[in-house]
Amino acid sequence: MKKSSRTQGSRYYPKRYDFDPAQRNAILDEGLVCHVSFVVENQPFIIPTGYCRVDDVLYLHGSVGSHFFMQMAKGIPVCVAVTLLDGLVLARTVFDHSMNYRSVVAFGKTRLVESDEERWLAAERFTEHVIPGRWEEAGKPTKSDMKKTMFIAVEVEEWSVKFRSHGVSDDPENMGLEVWAGVLPLKQVPQAPEADEEGVKGIPVPDYVLNYKRG
Amino acid sequence: MKKSSRTQGSRYYPKRYDFDPAQRNAILDEGLVCHVSFVVENQPFIIPTGYCRVDDVLYLHGSVGSHFFMQMAKGIPVCVAVTLLDGLVLARTVFDHSMNYRSVVAFGKTRLVESDEERWLAAERFTEHVIPGRWEEAGKPTKSDMKKTMFIAVEVEEWSVKFRSHGVSDDPENMGLEVWAGVLPLKQVPQAPEADEEGVKGIPVPDYVLNYKRG
Numbered sequence: 001m002k003k004s005s006r007t008q009g010s011r012y013y014p015k016r017y018d019f020d021p022a023q024r025n026a027i028l029d030e031g032l033v034c035h036v037s038f039v040v041e042n043q044p045f046i047i048p049t050g051y052c053r054v055d056d057v058l059y060l061h062g063s064v065g066s067h068f069f070m071q072m073a074k075g076i077p078v079c080v081a082v083t084l085l086d087g088l089v090l091a092r093t094v095f096d097h098s099m100n101y102r103s104v105v106a107f108g109k110t111r112l113v114e115s116d117e118e119r120w121l122a123a124e125r126f127t128e129h130v131i132p133g134r135w136e137e138a139g140k141p142t143k144s145d146m147k148k149t150m151f152i153a154v155e156v157e158e159w160s161v162k163f164r165s166h167g168v169s170d171d172p173e174n175m176g177l178e179v180w181a182g183v184l185p186l187k188q189v190p191q192a193p194e195a196d197e198e199g200v201k202g203i204p205v206p207d208y209v210l211n212y213k214r215g
Numbered sequence: 216m217k218k219s220s221r222t223q224g225s226r227y228y229p230k231r232y233d234f235d236p237a238q239r240n241a242i243l244d245e246g247l248v249c250h251v252s253f254v255v256e257n258q259p260f261i262i263p264t265g266y267c268r269v270d271d272v273l274y275l276h277g278s279v280g281s282h283f284f285m286q287m288a289k290g291i292p293v294c295v296a297v298t299l300l301d302g303l304v305l306a307r308t309v310f311d312h313s314m315n316y317r318s319v320v321a322f323g324k325t326r327l328v329e330s331d332e333e334r335w336l337a338a339e340r341f342t343e344h345v346i347p348g349r350w351e352e353a354g355k356p357t358k359s360d361m362k363k364t365m366f367i368a369v370e371v372e373e374w375s376v377k378f379r380s381h382g383v384s385d386d387p388e389n390m391g392l393e394v395w396a397g398v399l400p401l402k403q404v405p406q407a408p409e410a411d412e413e414g415v416k417g418i419p420v421p422d423y424v425l426n427y428k429r430g
Contacts, residue, residue: 032314032401033300037252037259044252044259048298048318083263085248085403090424092414093354094342095364101248103263127309131399139308139392149310168411175414177354180421184346185406186247188300195397196383199307199390206395209305 024161027102028053030215031082032130036060036154038071038078051080052122052129058106058154059113059122069150072110080106080154084215087185092170092177100183102163106156113151122151133208188214239376242317243268245430246297247345251275251369253286253293266295267337267344273321273369274328274337284365287325295321295369299430302400307385307392315398317378321371328366337366348423403429 034051037044047068052059058080062069072078082104089098113119123146127135141149168181190212193205249266252259262283267274273295277284287293297319304313328334338361342350356364383396405427408420 032303033298033316035250035252035261035263035296035298037250037261037294039254039257039259042254042257043292043322044254044294046250046252046261046294046296046320048250048296048316048320050314077258079252079259079261081250081261081263083248083250087406088247088346088427090346090349091353093356093360094338094350095354095356095360097342097345097349097353099247099265099345101263105261105263107258123309127312130312130314131303131305134305134312135309138306138312138394139310139389141308141310145308145310167409168413170411170414174354178415178418179353180410180418180424181414182408182410182420182424184408184424184427186403187406188401189404191302191400191402193397193399194382195395196385198383199385199396200393203393203395205397209395209397209399212303212399 020161024104024159025053026215027084027104027161028058028082029129031084032214034058035081036078038076040071050126050130051082052126054121054125056156058108058156059126060152060154061122061126061149062152064148064150066150069152072152073112073150075112076110078108078110078154080108085186086165087183089164089168089183090181091168092174092179092181096168096170096174098164100164100166100185102165103161105160105162106154107158108154108156111153111155113153118153119146119151122153123149131208131212133206137206235376239319239374240268241430242299242319242376243273243297244344246299247429249273250296251293253291255286265341265345266297267341269336269340271371273371274341275367275369276337276341276364277367279363279365281365284367287367288327288365290327291325293323293325293369295323300401301380302398304379304383304398305396306383307389307394307396311383311385311389313379315379315381315400317380318376320375320377321369322373323369323371326368326370328368333368334361334366337368338364346423346427348421352421
């Protein structure tokens with residue numbers, strides 16, 4: 001686990017930096033969307049997209065016709081961020097307001113996944129990352145589906161894990177202010193499933209949909 | 216509203232691209248965290264951070280001691296993304312799975328905010344963006360608080376708004392599969408407020424905390 005000027009925080013927040021791989025994996029496995037940045041002629045770009053993790057590798061997938069994926073197929077430096085927002089920290093003064101969050105930022109290089117074995121592994125793990133139980137049940141990709149799909153591995157060279165998870169930190173001189181202070185937790189909550197009304201009738205909603213949760 | 220190779224989708228998804236400023240503003244005003252990318256020596260970086268919108272300008276703020284903010288104070292090209300995840304689209308086949316989301320990607324240049332008037336406007340709008348009603352009630356920033364805080368305006372040159380908001384789109388030949396299909400909506404939901412136990416006792420939870428919602 002290297003630290004460098006890319007991943008060392010510019011100010012030392014001992015509570016906010018952490019490089020424990022288990023915590024990093026927990027954040028990556030809970031997140032659903034990542035933001036990928038890359039550079040074209042000194043211009044930064046960001047694309048929000050799905051992802052999955054297999055050990056220390058992040059996988060992305062997209063259409064073989066996507067310009068973004070064609071860029072990544074060449075092997076380019078990327079930065080990938082996954083951020084989970086956990087709550088609003090409402091201090092007695094505006095200045096001490098904050099947010100609770102957990103984030104992973106990964107620096108690495110893209111690699112086009114070429115072997116069938118790794119492509120199928122990525123396809124399965126992608127599906128299971130988003131909704132465990134779905135791969136077994138849904139129709140598997142056909143040869144034609146797989147031909148249309150590009151898988152990119154991000155070989156991560158450096159990770160940064162940053163978080164804030166504690167309560168309000170007001171300055172002592174502000175503790176007498178008559179202002180409500182506390183944390184308002186935020187959570188990504190599944191709502192009632194909306195069944196598609198076409199196709200075969202009477203299929204019950206699977207347990208893995210009814211009981212879906214992250215983290 | 217310019218379109219260029221930066222903001223034109225590489226494939227034409229009429230349902231997914233849109234440049235309506237009202238929709239763009241709604242996404243920006245609902246989001247709480249943005250991802251900012253910038254380039255240092257051809258290396259892309261991403262920082263997740265808070266933001267607010269004032270008309271067509273995005274504001275960021277951070278510590279005057281932050282390396283990231285010191286970079287941005289120089290006036291550098293950035294890409295800023297705000298992504299809202301609305302649901303999982305569970306098709307009959309793995310290949311047709313998708314996500315419903317709304318995202319804004321902005322390309323622009325950073326500008327150090329120097330005038331007191333604009334700095335105070337940004338401070339107020341930042342607070343009100345996160346939790347409307349809070350600015351009036353919480354202790355205002357002191358001169359010293361403001362000295363420690365850098366405000367950066369992102370002067371946006373181009374916007375891209377992308378979304379998916381419809382149901383399952385399975386290929387006709389897969390409609391006979393006996394697989395449950397539908398959308399599992401996801402929503403960022405506030406949980407019970409956790410009051411700070413220090414300080415003045417007996418302050419009721421404000422309505423703007425109890426009834427907090429986004430969008």
